[in-house]
Amino acid sequence: MPxxxxxxxxxxxQQIIAATLRCVERDGFHKTTMAAVVKESGLSAGSVYTYFRGKSDIIRAIAESGLTAVAEAITSFTPDPDSGDAAxxxxxxxxxxxxxxxxxxxxxxxxxPRIALQTWAEAARDPEVRDLMAxxxxxxxxxWRTYAExxxxxxRFHPDADPERIAIVLTGLLPGFILQRIIVGDVSPKIYGAGLSDLLAAPSQRATQ
Incomplete structure (x- = not known):
């Protein structure tokens, strides 16, 4: 056998993970079964189970691969301390x-964004999913903490500011964007960034803008 x-x-x-994401987007997290994933992937049940023992394994793979790659995106605009560039x-x-x-x-x-919201809802219900996503x-x-430092x-922030606390707040802004994007529908990255700028600007800065 080769x-x-x-x-x-x-x-x-990756084919199986992509099929799982499509199922979750269409049917919701809880209703997505391994049978649905097998059908969506176009592979045999034996092939799917060769790579993943069950839905939890697929969730783990999605989480561990950092599919949304948000952490990597944040890292990409955080300059190396030795480069001399400013954050x-x-x-x-x-x-x-x-x-x-x-x-x-x-x-x-x-x-x-829709998949993320459904995954969070499932994590709130199922401790196993929560532990996989944590x-x-x-x-x-x-x-975000590295960026904040x-x-x-x-x-960019007060010299005595705590990077860990800043990171906690910035992390929370991502779910806020996702929720408003899905429920309200009128939020864009540009608007979201401009709103944060308005929120952080001192009165004297606003007067000169």
Missing amino acids: KISEEHRAEKR PPPERAIEAATQHLLDLSEELGVDL PEARRIRAA GAVAAG
Whole structure:
């Protein structure tokens, strides 16, 4: 029997993950079954179960791969401390992070904000799902903390500001964007970033804008 290459394995795993995302987007997280994933993927049940033992394994793979890649997006605009470059202002950072989420949605052909909301709802109901998603949430917060450290050093925040507390707030802004995007529908990354700029600007700064 020919040996399956790592490239082939990665391709099949991604095919199954993509099928799962489409099922969740269409039917909701709780109603997405392994039978639905098998049908959506176009693979045999045996093939799917070769790569994943069940839905929890697929969720874990999605979380561990950082599919939304928000942490990586945040890292990309956080300059290396040795580069001498300054961290961008928070409004540009949050605009870039939210725009990345929408760009990736388009690339994958699924509504990642809607999928994220359904996943959070399931995590609130199911401790196992919550535990699977928690590491990715921590990676996103850690990436924001690294950004915050650079932003404090660049004078974007008060010099005595706590990067960890800033990271907690910035992490919370992402779900806020997603929720309003789905429920209200009139929020864009540019508007969201501009709103944060207005919120943080001192009265004297607003007067000169």
